[in-house]
Every structure is written in structure tokens, then in C-alpha cells.
Amino acid sequence: MARTIGSNGARTAEAIRQAGVKLIYKHGYEAMSLRQLAAEVGLQSGSLYKYFDNKQTLLFDIVRDHMEDLLGKAEADLAGIEDPLARLRVFCAFHLRYHMTRLAHVFIANMEIRSLDEAHRAVVVGLRRRYEGLLEGILRQGAAQGVFEVREPKVATYAIISMLTGICMWYLPGGRLSQDEIVDTYTALVIGGVTGGAPLQPLAAPAELPEREKPARRPASLPKAART
Amino acid sequence: MARTIGSNGARTAEAIRQAGVKLIYKHGYEAMSLRQLAAEVGLQSGSLYKYFDNKQTLLFDIVRDHMEDLLGKAEADLAGIEDPLARLRVFCAFHLRYHMTRLAHVFIANMEIRSLDEAHRAVVVGLRRRYEGLLEGILRQGAAQGVFEVREPKVATYAIISMLTGICMWYLPGGRLSQDEIVDTYTALVIGGVTGGAPLQPLAAPAELPEREKPARRPASLPKAART
Amino acid sequence: MARTIGSNGARTAEAIRQAGVKLIYKHGYEAMSLRQLAAEVGLQSGSLYKYFDNKQTLLFDIVRDHMEDLLGKAEADLAGIEDPLARLRVFCAFHLRYHMTRLAHVFIANMEIRSLDEAHRAVVVGLRRRYEGLLEGILRQGAAQGVFEVREPKVATYAIISMLTGICMWYLPGGRLSQDEIVDTYTALVIGGVTGGAPLQPLAAPAELPEREKPARRPASLPKAART
């Protein structure tokens, strides 16, 4: 790609960022060379140093910004929702949709933490902890209210996040399943997992169960995002 | 200086393999240098080439052997078990224990597929498909028998395997939880997920449910492997 | 340290080319190391890669450019000359002078074809064929006109070119003989060879010679070994 005439600094910076995400996603951080990156945006590799201090900070910037974005948007989506089950549904839906939309960033943030040096890794791990904390909080709250049945909220958090994040290993836009179907499938697995499983054939004896029990597990008032 | 007294080809080969696993686990394949590897086993880096053709085949050998081992042992553990729920429990327990025992191999096999070249990757992906096929078969069988409630067995397979495999991102031997506790926690999430959820307070009204329902879902006669 | 003041890409490229010719001439392509080459032009060896893709293409570029130059100049020298004998003289003189002037290039082009990989070798061999074709054409033309007596123009071509090219195995500028003397000596051998040792102007007295003359040039008393 040749240099766009009239490009300015900010535009170039953005182009570098995007090309960086693309190439790290495709080849891995170690395997991506700055020459490749420079070629992708139509620069000489030396010129990249006007836009970052070194390769490492490019990676760090990408990952940190992504994590902050992820965290911020998750918090925004959860804001105002109290019910743990609803919060869990929202979290799942958010996480899945975000991952399906920003495959590359998400993949990088998961795979390249190892490539960050000590100090940078600490920052990113901190952000990840906070993000995991959101889910862990939901699980603990639900357990405390007797809605969820989770023995080890920390372990369950890791487990669920691994499950949901795993989508970026296989999902490709335009596949057989819609995002909604995928969200439903995953969410069912998560909800089932933490509620310890609904009766398989509730049809047989729904009335025998207390009225509030089942509706409570799939309330009519699902948050919109979880509906799709 | 010629060979160190007592040194021995087979022993060196094994040492290289182990050091390779360790260093790739620690630094990543791309980031591990053959100098490091050679130093780790007390050789000059050129000497490594007595033991492999190139860095790439070292990785491939490690990953392929691991995948074949994993697959073989999983099939052995499942052999003779018919009931889908029992099979699922066995699968989970096997997968988790294997991963907790061979953290590094497992981590490498998951993270470094990208570093394999086309042909090698194809082999490994094939093995992985077969492994996933075990779980998918269980889920389909269970769904066909009405024991499981899974909409998309393929997606559920990916989801469950991601969840279980995620353990290698955080587990360290000697932690607070025993392997048994961890297996139980994860297994509960999986079983709950695919059975669509047991009543949360079965204590309240176990007798009300048809006798065959619940035992079927958590039989007293758990296969031994799943007990731990 | 950044670039030396006054240094300049084109100049460096030319210096590398010349040093390459010199070192390959002196040590052979395989035996010349890029470290040597870099040292010769005052660079680090890695810096050479600004100027060529790899060692192989350096050789190829040198040889191909040389062959094209040789071919072009030969064609230019022959242009407009019709008489085969005159053309042959021009060819010999051109070839010899060119070889005496560009000893190293010529030597490389002859010795290092083996070091070229398949594809590159094909190109160079093609150019050489075209060059040989010039001489072969002259010989065929002369034979057709009855001026030359060559049984196998192809073999004669190889033979003559080998003879003329052989000069680069011993010639050193400043020796006892002038270039003119050398050209005369070689040319006489060539002309004599293809005119069959017959008088050049048989026109003067062809009838005087016995009819059987040519047979006589292969006397019955040949030593046995020469008969085969």
C-alpha cells in the first residue's frame, strides 16, 4: 500500500495501529517484522519510530487499549442491572458479541501476553483481573442469593471466560450460525452450568415446581442484547 | 573436546525434548532460541542438529507426539463405557487431569499451532479434530438419548473443550485446590451446561420428580476416573 | 553509528558489485564469504542485503549483466559485416580483446555457472547459446560459401570458443606480448583451422593443386591412436 497523499500524522498513526493488529493477528507478534508493518502502511521501517518507541510498546498499546475498551464496555453494559442471572446473561452476550466483532484484538490480547515484558504484562494482567472480577462478582452475588450453584467462583470464572473466549479460535463471520444463535448456545451452557441444570423434561411437571423458580431462570425481561 | 564420558545419544535426545518443551512453554516457540536450548542441555547449538532436522520439526515432533498421546489415552479411558453421561464425566476428568499433569505440552499444543508450517499444522489439526470428535460424539449420543440438551453439538464441543483446556492458563500444582476439587468444579459446570440445569433446590422436592430422572443424570455408579 | 557522510546508495551498490567480481574471481563463489565482501566495501555483512536479495542473486546479476554486455557488444562489432572470413576475424578479435579487458567477469561467467541454481542457470545458458550462435552462424555461412571447411559447425564452435576463452586462464596485462600479437596468434590458429589449412586465395591457382589434395591431408600413415 503506497502512502496516501495528504495523509497526516494522526491518520498514519491509526493506519499503523490497524496494520499492527492485522499482522500480529495473522503472524504473531514475534513473527511480525517491522519491515512488514512498514510496507503495509507504505512507509520505510525507520519511519515507524515517529509513531512508537519500539515494537514492544506497539504491542502494549494495542493490548492495553483493547483491554480498557473491553472493560469499559462491559461495565457500561452491566450498569443498572441488579439481578445476577440477568447480569450473567448480559455478560455472556456482551463478551461473545465483542469477541465475534473484534476477533483480532481479542486474539492478540489472549495470545501475546507472553510477549509483553514484565512491566507491561503486569498492567495488562491487572486489567484482565478487573475484567474477570466482573464475572466473579456476578457469580458470587448469584451464589449468595442462592440463584447460582457454584462451588469455586474463581475457578468457575476462569472456566466460563475460557469457554466464552474460545469462540475466537473458530468463529468466522458469515458462517452457518448467526451471532444470535451462537450467543444462545453458549449462554445456555453457561447458565446451565452455574444453575446446576434445570430439569430436562420440565414439560412433564412444570406445575409441580414453584411458579417463581423456572421463570426466574429465564425471565421474560431479558436484556435486549441477550435476546438476539 | 570429544564427548563427555557417560553421555549418550538417547539420553541427550530426551533431554533436548524436555528442554524444548520447557523453553517453548516459557518463552514461546518463536522467542526460544536454539542457543538457549543448547545451553539448557549443555551442548553447542550446532550439535542439536544431530537430534532434529530443524527447529520446526522439533516443535512438530513435540506437538504431534503429545496429541497422539492425548488421543490414545482419552480413547483408552472411554473404552467400554456406554452411557453418555458417564462418558462425559470420564472425558472431563481425563481431560482435566491430563492437562494438569502435562501443563507445558498442552499449552504448547494449543498456543503454537500457529507456528507450525502448513503441512505440519494440517497433521496436528487432524489429530485435534479427532480428539474433538470424541466429545462431539458423546454430546450427540446424549442428545439423541434425550439425556443432554445441546442445540449445536459442534459449538458445544468447542465451548466445552475451551473451558476445560483453559485450566492450563491458571493451574499450578500445589495450589489451594486439589485436583479432585478442580475436576468436580469443572465437571459440574459442564454437566449442568449440557443437561440444561438441574433444579436448583432439589433438596426441596426430590421425590416429586420422576425417579429415573435424577439418578440418570448423576448416577451413583460414577466411573472411577470421574470420582477423583 | 548512522551513515558515513558522503556515502551514497548508488556508489555503494557499484562498489559491492565490483568487490563481488573481484572476490569471486579470486576465491570462487562458494569460497567467498559475505563477510569478506562486506569488509571489502566497508560495511557490516547484514548491510549488503540492502543491495541484493541473497548471495545467489548477486552472482546471477553479475553473470547475466556480463553476458548481456558481451552479447550486445559482439553483435555491435559484427553489424554490417557480410563476408564470413571478415566476420570470423572480427569475432575472434572482439572475443579476445573483451576477455583480456574483463578477465574477472569472463572467468566468473565461465567457472561459476555451476554455482547458479536451476532457474538462473537456464537464463545464463540461454545467453551463452545465443553468443555461441553468433560464431556458429559465421561458420555455417562460411561453409555454405565454400570459404570454410568445417565438418561439424557445432563442435567447431565449442572448440573455437574454448580456445579463445582459454586466454583468461593465463593472460595478465603487461606481459611480454601485446594484445595485438596475442590476437594475431589466436586468430591465425582459428582461421587456419577452419580454412582447412588450404591456401586462403586458392583462386590464384586452384587448378594447380592435385585433385586428391584434401584426401592427402589425412595420410594413410596416421599413427593408430589417431585413427579412431
Place this chain on the structure above:
Amino acid sequence: MARTIGSNGARTAEAIRQAGVKLIYKHGYEAMSLRQLAAEVGLQSGSLYKYFDNKQTLLFDIVRDHMEDLLGKAEADLAGIEDPLARLRVFCAFHLRYHMTRLAHVFIANMEIRSLDEAHRAVVVGLRRRYEGLLEGILRQGAAQGVFEVREPKVATYAIISMLTGICMWYLPGGRLSQDEIVDTYTALVIGGVTGGAPLQPLAAPAELPEREKPARRPASLPKAART
């Protein structure tokens, strides 16, 4: 090739020699590795050192033995022949046949002199000088007797040997031409070249030819390029 059971030292030595000739011919001395060579004779590369001191002496042994063989056989073929023309014919025939028969040795001796170190090269060059001396002697003798017309016997020697040796650049057994035809073709070129295109049996009627004949062979109307 695996090791022949019951092979003994002498047989192995010979096998190494032959494999060496083959591989150096094919790849060049620098490009041939001792591992290749060892594999070719079914040994480990270290074992080769029972048979030579180092790679260099292997080359030297091959080349020197070849040169001594060549020289010895040439002298044998020429022994007892007095007439310079006959001697020249014998020399040509011998040289050509020898080269067609022992392509690889001859090729190596010509191409790899450069790969010999100083001392070894001196020996080989000395042998070559002696071999060239045979031809030079013939030419001088013929010139002295008025049979040949060679201005610069040394240059003519180089020229003729280059021509004849050139055969190893293109000859392949089983081609269109028989060895006899090839010998005839080359020999005609040589004889014609040194007899100056004069009638071969001037003895019969030297006086008949105009004194100025020879000047005539260098006509005034030479193209300019050929003059120098």
C-alpha cells in the same frame, strides 16, 4: 549406499576416491560436504579420516594422481614417434580420448585448481606445465622443421590445450557423434591451425608457391577491429 559386508580398507579407500571424484564433479569441491561423501560410501563422516588427512588432501590426491596418469599415458603414446605432425595428431587424439573417457577427473583437475592451497597447487601446476610442455615441444619441433607455422609456441600451446580440453564442457557419452568423428573434427582444427592453412605436403612443391603467399594470408583489407 550401505557398507558392503566384508569390505576391507583398500576397497573402502577406492570407493571413497571414486565417490569423491563423482561428487566433486557434480557439485564442486567447496560445495561437496564430507557428510555427502561419507553417505555415498556408507560411512559416518568421521570415519573418512582413516582414509585421508583432510578434505584438502583428498582433492589433492585426486588431482595429482590424475595429472600423473595423464602425463604418463601421454608420454607413452608419444614414445617412439618422431615426426612432429604425427606427434601432434597422436597428442590430439590421446588428449581428446582421455578427456572423453575420464570426464570427471579432467573436469575437476581443470576447475578445482583454485581450491587447492598454495603448496598443493604448486605441485599440480608443475605437472600441468610438464604436460603442456609435451605439446609445446611438438610445436617447436614442427616449427623448427618448417612443418608448422606457429609464431608463439607458448600461446599456441595454451590455445590448443584449451580447445581440446573444452570438450569436457559439452561431451556426453552416447551423443550423436562418435568419438572418432569428434577426434577428427578437433584434430582438423588443430592441424589446420598450426599448418597455417598451407598445403600439407608443401614438400612436394614448395617452390611452386609464390614466396609472398604467406603475406597474402593476412590481406590488407582486414576489418579494423581485427587489426589490433
Place this chain on the structure above:
DNA sequence: TATGAATGAGATTTCATTCAT
């Protein structure tokens, strides 16, 4: 006579990075 493990030097090549212009 031969093996096979190992060395140590050196090969080509790639890379992040610097800096005068």
C-alpha cells in the same frame, strides 16, 4: 575399522533500531 557424539567456527540471513538529511 568404524561409530557416533560432540565441537567450534563460520556461513547466510533477518531484524529492530538509529540518524543525517
Place this chain on the structure above:
DNA sequence: AATGAATGAAATCTCATTCAT
């Protein structure tokens, strides 16, 4: 804001050679 020449370190890999067994 960008170039392009250059560095210097390091990477993978090959090789001739050694030597205990």
C-alpha cells in the same frame, strides 16, 4: 513527516574435524 543507509546483534543452520569407545 519521512527517507534510506547503515549498524550490530542475533538467529538458524552447516561443516570439517576430533576422539573415546
